[in-house]
Amino acid sequence: MTLQERDHAVIWHPFTQQKNRQPPVPIVKGKGTLLFDEQGNEYIDAISSWWVTLHGHAHPYIAEKLYQQALTLEQVIFAGFTHEPAVSLAERLLPIIPGNFARIFYSDNGSTSTEVALKMSLQYWWNNSRGQLTVDSEQITVNSQQSTFNGERTKILAFNDAYHGDTFGAMSVSDRSVFTLAFHDKLFEVIFIDTPNADNISQLKQIVISQGQEIAAFIYEPLVQGAGGIKMYEAKWMDELLKAVKQQGIICIADEVMTGFGRTGKLFASEYMTEKPDIICLSKGLTGGTMALGITACTDKIYQAYVNDDKLKTFFHGHSFTANPLACTAALASLDLLLKPECQQQIDWISTQNKVFANHLTTLNSNSTPDRLPTKSRPTYDLRHESLRTLGTILAFEIAEGQDGYLNNISTTITQKAMEQGIYIRPLGNTVYIMPPYCITLEELGKVYGMLEELLG
Known part of the structure; x- marks a missing residue:
């Protein structure tokens, strides 16, 4: 055969x-x-x-680096352990990602990196809207000491024609299309808006202002919408929209799974805008196409919502192959080549x-x-x-x-x-x-x- x-x-x-x-x-x-x-x-x-x-x-350069790493350490659980390739990659990425990023969270691919970003954003507001939580008879109850935060945000803002992956959270924030048709009744509700231009920017800003206090996060593919049809829009109007979004305290998630690592002419598409994201999702070109790896980077403000004595405010998310040493090594080798x-x-x-x-x-x-x-x-x-x-x-x-x-x-x-x-x-x-x-x-x-x-x- x-x-x-x-x-x-x-x-x-x-x-x-x-x-x-x-x-x-x-x-x-x-x-x-x-x-x-x-x-x-x-x-x-x-x-x-x-x-x-x-x-x-x-x-050959990436292959040689992978070979040497495979002889040293091919995989180890990343809960309670760490290793050189994961730490080195985080140290090298954080200074070059556009914005003020502080932490790297590893996953397996582009869809999971956006899934992580959505969960991270929603739980950020969940953590901040509650006081100390306790477990009583296997039921989660709220302590009488309440947080000073006024209200919990649960909605997500996204673009029409968006595509953020094929897992359920990623599908929910993607355009309702042939990719998601069979699952529409299982997807959570999202506020969808058009990509910004000179004709609609005022209307888009009004939507953000009117619903801003209910919106937890805004997820977007900066400047190029990939699987939705390689649709492009201008940085000028995106900058204006991002400014309005940030004024409402909404977390901005840049899905740079496709646009990252030079595809748009700059290292990251977010470099074209003055306003930077709070969370960025990376995959695809991250390892130069050699291995599967996803990254969700966040600012210290996001991270601090999880630094708490209360174990119930832990980010309960992970993957078996989180920060796989071979994948991190491939990413480091690709980065070496990219920055030449x-x-x-x-x-x-x-x-x-x-x-x-x-x-x-x-x-x-x-x-x-x-x-x-x-x-x-x-x-x-x-x-x-x-x-x-x-x-x-x-x-x-x-x-x-x-x-x-x-x-x-x-x-x-x-x-x-x-x-x-x-x-x-x-x-x-x-x-x-x-x-x-x-x-x-x-x-x-x-x-x-x-x-x-x-x-x-």
Whole structure:
């Protein structure tokens, strides 16, 4: 049996319709920007394998660090123990995360990092709204000594079109979409608002002011909404919204699972705003795509709500593989590579090339005629009007084919067309995007641009 056949008999793949599903491509090797299948065909990984691979596949520096760590300590419980990779990673991350962060809480992936942030925020208000708690006959009761805090906040504010993960808390604060449809009656209520712009900023601020005293936290993907369709919005208006949110004492949670570690052109998207988050969620590029690891960092103000003689105010959350030494080691190695001047120069170079190519596509689209016929030298599809956008190493646009949305079947067709040219992309419905590893070469990036240009004209 081939690897494809063996897979078909035993595997259930994510985000994949099971009936009449296309057989997965058997990948046997990765090197740099390239993936290699069983037949020796190579594919440029233009989306960094779901946005995680920063420095390319099978990077020798990260591999060597992992090997050495595996010979020393591969795993240890993180309740009551600690180890060098976890402490070193926290020490290195805290100074570079934008804001005044004091503590790192480890988890397993992006969804769990946002789950931790939500629980951390809600319990912050729960802890502060009560006096000393005691356990009496297995029932939690409130001591007569009451806190001076006036009221408990329980609501969450989030954006329409948001995506924060697939666990239940993360789904609750994500847009009600095809991703969450089967679970809507199980998700907690959330106040959803649009991303800010010049036309709606006043209205959004009024919502924040009118409901602010009930809102525990505001969770957001800064500047780029990933799985919701690579939707982008301006830092100027986000800054104004964040200022209004902070004036109401609402905890700000930046979900930088996708945008972190250079994707937007800066180390973190939150650097584009003056107002900084109180909690930040990191994963994906954290380990350079090598291992699963999640981080939820918080300010000292959040942390102090849990520093208490009352054991019932402990943050009762953890994972078996919390702060896994191998994952922390991979993150440290990735950070070494990321902070090198040559890597920062590559990020700047990709960002510049994306802008140049976006301008080129805009010119092509404006010069096109509606009655042209598709040929090898002419576009197969039209660009959705004014949908072309880029920020840092991310470039995206919509194909004018059917309805906008994840279920648009054009994604399968476009993926296949790209694979035939040795390029792997995975459109979100009719949203086509690229987010390449930082090690991509001029030739490779040119090939990706050429495929997109052939797609559009």
